[in-house]
Structures are given as structure tokens and as C-alpha cells.
Amino acid sequence: MTATTTGWGVELQGVTQRYGDVVALDDVTLTIRPGTITGLLGRNGSGKSTLAGLVAAFRRPTAGRVLVDGEDPWENERVVPGVCFVRESGDVLDDYSLKDNLAYVSGARPTFSHELAGELMDLFELEPQRKPSKLSRGKKSAFGIVLGLASRAPLTILDEVHLGLDAPSRYAFYDTLLADYAEHPRTLVLSSHLIDEIERLLEDVVVLDRGRVLVTQDAESLRAEGVSVTGPATAVQEFVAGREVLATQRLGGTVQTTVRGALVEGDVRRAREAGIELGPVPLQDLFVHLTDPNRTGASSSRAPREADR
Numbered sequence: 491m492t493a494t495t496t497g498w499g500v501e502l503q504g505v506t507q508r509y510g511d512v513v514a515l516d517d518v519t520l521t522i523r524p525g526t527i528t529g530l531l532g533r534n535g536s537g538k539s540t541l542a543g544l545v546a547a548f549r550r551p552t553a554g555r556v557l558v559d560g561e562d563p564w565e566n567e568r569v570v571p572g573v574c575f576v577r578e579s580g581d582v583l584d585d586y587s588l589k590d591n592l593a594y595v596s597g598a599r600p601t602f603s604h605e606l607a608g609e610l611m612d613l614f615e616l617e618p619q620r621k622p623s624k625l626s627r628g629k630k631s632a633f634g635i636v637l638g639l640a641s642r643a644p645l646t647i648l649d650e651v652h653l654g655l656d657a658p659s660r661y662a663f664y665d666t667l668l669a670d671y672a673e674h675p676r677t678l679v680l681s682s683h684l685i686d687e688i689e690r691l692l693e694d695v696v697v698l699d700r701g702r703v704l705v706t707q708d709a710e711s712l713r714a715e716g717v718s719v720t721g722p723a724t725a726v727q728e729f730v731a732g733r734e735v736l737a738t739q740r741l742g743g744t745v746q747t748t749v750r751g752a753l754v755e756g757d758v759r760r761a762r763e764a765g766i767e768l769g770p771v772p773l774q775d776l777f778v779h780l781t782d783p784n785r786t787g788a789s790s791s792r793a794p795r796e797a798d799r
């Protein structure tokens with residue numbers, strides 16, 4: 491295997507995945523840059539796990555092409571050992587101890603770090619002699635994380651693995667992930683519908699919505715795209731005219747509108763003169779607005795919904 495230090499990239503070209511009548515992914519084209527931490531975000535059922543499963547070569551797409559480090563991963567002896575896909579459900583040998591599971595995985599992963607595995611086992615207080623079937627949900631998730639991070643695979647996909655962890659364990663996971671990523675650059679994909687906690691980790695963001703790509707962008711520019719505009723109703727209405735309005739709330743004569751689209755030169759001065767306050771929008775809020783099923787059109791401006799009035 492030619493594991494690079496900067497990780498493997500992923501490309502999907504016109505990928506469709508059907509399960510009978512269900513179209514889980516619909517003509518998806520996107521790139522995951524090598525050597526980045528990418529957030530694979532989307533509401534329940536949006537197709538995140540399906541996409542991850544295709545990249546990990548668990549199945550072949552109904553149509554389109556999946557490329558991992560430039561090659562089709564399906565039954566690919568070079569690529570498959572370099573892709574580590576950890577699901578919350580956990581793909582472990584339930585009748586074997588954690589220690590035996592670690593031995594099994596390390597044998598299949600040339601990049602596996604026993605040192606990091608040991609550190610993480612201690613951090614999450616996992617006893618090597620225990621069997622996965624005897625672990626609590628949180629400890630099971632933690633063990634998945636041990637396998638995922640210690641594998642140091644050039645492409646690691648962690649699918650909702652942190653959801654079962656309590657808050658201290660989640661923060662320990664985020665810190666360890668960042669520290670290890672800094673020392674051992676690779677491609678990490680974190681799938682989640684809970685964004686507030688992981689957003690500080692993300693360099694790139696892919697948002698899926700009902701099987702389609704809604705956003706694929708670097709996190710910094712996506713953050714800069716969301717602007718909260720607050721002030722007197724008429725002034726705000728004039729200021730946001732021609733912009734993509736994601737949501738509007740009214741409180742008496744004051745209106746708070748969330749718009750998508752980076753500020754342009756002169757906006758800050760114009761806002762100040764009109765008595766308008768401009769502020770950032772958390773990625774989580776932007777995600778909620780973008781994936782709102784009542785939202786029409788991804789790029790056009792729209793009038794506030796009735797419910798907003």
C-alpha cells in the first residue's frame with residue numbers, strides 16, 4: 491500500500507444509489523480533498539451512511555463512479571486496507587476481547603499505532619479483557635473511536651461515532667483527534683447531524699439533503715456566508731433585498747433576518763448608517779436553515795414564510 495502522509499482524496503461522479511424504490515443518493519458529484527477534516531452533514535436519512543458505505547466499498551453504486559485515491563475502491567487490494575470506516579453500530583468481533591479485536595485490526599492495517607490505541611484505551615477507561623457485547627453504548631462507541639483513530643488509515647470515515655459518548659468523552663475525542671491529525675496528517679470524514687460541537691474541527695463541509703448535495707465548500711467560507719441582519723423592519727428589508735433570505739423573525743418593530751451570501755464592500759458602512767446590526771451565524775443554524783424542508787430553491791432569494799411573519 492502506498493499510504494501517503496497527506497491522506498487520500500475521494501471523488502464521486504454522478505453517483506446514484508437506490509434501495510428498491512428509495513433513492514438514497516441522487517446523481518451526487520463531489521470531491522473530498524486529501525489531507526482535510528471534512529464534515530459529512532445532513533439530516534436523518536439524507537444519505538450520509540450510504541455515501542460513506544460506497545466510499546468504503548461496502549457496496550457498488552447503482553450508477554456513477556466512486557474514486558478513492560484515484561481508483562475504484564471495489565475489491566481493490568491497494569485501496570481497501572487504506573480506508574477505515576467506523577460506524578456507530580460498531581463492526582467488531584463481539585465474542586472476542588477488546589485486546590483480541592485490537593490485534594485483529596492491527597494485523598489488517600499497516601498504519602496501525604499500538605501506542606495510540608493504548609493511550610485511547612486508557613483515556614476512555616476501556617478494559618482490554620472485556621468483550622464488546624458486554625460494553626455500554628458509550629463504551630462501545632469509544633472502542634470504535636480507538637479502532638478508527640489508532641488505524642491512522644489514509645482515509646478514515648467516522649460515521650456518527652461520537653453520539654453515544656458523554657460530554658467529557660466527546661471533548662476528549664475531539665482533542666485527541668485534532669492532536670493526532672496534526673502529527674499524522676490524513677483524510678478524516680466525520681459524519682453527523684450534530685454540528686455545534688464538531689464545527690471547530692472541520693476544514694471542509696459537505697451537506698446532503700434528501701440524497702442530493704446541497705453544499706460542498708470549505709468551512710471558513712461557508713461560515714462567512716451566513717450573516718445575521720438585525721434592525722428596524724424597513725431598513726432590514728431594504729438591506730436584504732436581492733439576497734438569499736434563509737429565515738426571518740420579528741419582535742415588534744425589530745426584524746432579525748438570516749441571509750446567505752458573503753458581505754460585499756460597503757455593506758458594513760451601509761448597515762451602520764441604517765441602524766442595522768450585522769453578526770455571524772453559527773454553522774449549526776446555517777445548516778438548520780439550509781435543510782429546512784419548507785425552504786424553496788437553493789440559490790434564489792425568497793420571501794419570508796408565513797410562519798416567519
Ligand SMILES: Nc1ncnc2c1ncn2[C@@H]1O[C@H](COP(=O)(O)OP(=O)(O)OP(=O)(O)O)[C@@H](O)[C@H]1O
Binds near residue numbers: 509540
Ligand atoms: N439497506 C437499505 N435498504 C433500504 N433503504 C435504505 C437502506 N439503507 C438506507 N436506506 C434508505 O436510504 C436513505 C438514506 O439513508 P442513510 O442511512 O444513508 O441516511 P443517513 O443520512 O446516514 O441517516 P441517519 O442520519 O439517520 O443515519 C433513507 O431513506 C433510508 O431509509
